Amino acid sequence: MMKLKTTVFAAGFIALASLVSAQDAQECTNVGVEDFFDLEEAQVVDVYTCLEAKMADGYAKEGDEVGSSFRDWTVTATRAAVQGTHGGRLLLTYANDVAAEQYLTFAEENEMPVGSVLAKESISLSKKKMTARPGPLFIMTKMEAGSIPETDDWLYGGLQPNGKPMKFKQAFCHDCHSGWAEQDNLAYPVEEVRVSSGG
Numbered sequence: 001m002m003k004l005k006t007t008v009f010a011a012g013f014i015a016l017a018s019l020v021s022a023q024d025a026q027e028c029t030n031v032g033v034e035d036f037f038d039l040e041e042a043q044v045v046d047v048y049t050c051l052e053a054k055m056a057d058g059y060a061k062e063g064d065e066v067g068s069s070f071r072d073w074t075v076t077a078t079r080a081a082v083q084g085t086h087g088g089r090l091l092l093t094y095a096n097d098v099a100a101e102q103y104l105t106f107a108e109e110n111e112m113p114v115g116s117v118l119a120k121e122s123i124s125l126s127k128k129k130m131t132a133r134p135g136p137l138f139i140m141t142k143m144e145a146g147s148i149p150e151t152d153d154w155l156y157g158g159l160q161p162n163g164k165p166m167k168f169k170q171a172f173c174h175d176c177h178s179g180w181a182e183q184d185n186l187a188y189p190v191e192e193v194r195v196s197s198g199g
């Protein structure tokens, strides 16, 4: 009898606990704005913290190499930030070991080494519901010199929030990124959040 009571109690407690945490999660993605530009810095940090684990789990779900490892790379900004492009999402870019030092110079004339990979996680906003949710992981990989002349040897890729590959034309990404041709087609995070290369 005693044992049964304990089990019932435990089950009830677990149900309650998961209800509370589901509610918490809902509240912390409830941003109450139609545009990420309207969030204060602290709110941006809160939204990111709220979705941080969910994003990483999602990108890694199908075992993609970048999706499973980018969080161990060098983070290039002090926090996620909205720039306006990429669907007005909150953005945070990571650079792999090959790319990190050169990327963090944020040089106006740049040339990234072959094997550089940049992975940029994103948070999407539903205007209607005013809620935030994981967005795609955008990826750029610098291939062998001369291998893809149309894109200056960059290969554009992406993962959906569920870890499945995104489908798009290379030109869709490159037509915009080529606007930063001098910087090796990199646009860099907005200035106020850039991590300085000095560390």
Ligand code: HEC
Binding pocket: 081, 082, 083, 085, 086, 091, 092, 093, 118, 119, 120, 138, 139, 140, 156, 157, 158, 168, 172, 173, 174, 176, 177, 185, 186, 187, 188, 189, 190
């Ligand atoms: C309309 C312009 C535009 C389009 C289209 C675009 N990007 Fe970007 N991208 C940017 C800007 C601006 C940044 C820097 C903003 C930031 O990270 O805060 C950026 C940053 C990036 C970065 C981080 C490296 C960097 O440039 O500093 C990656 C990776 C990336 N984009 C991948 C993609 C992929 C993949 C696509 C296509 C699916 C794409 N982008 C389409 C404008 C664009």
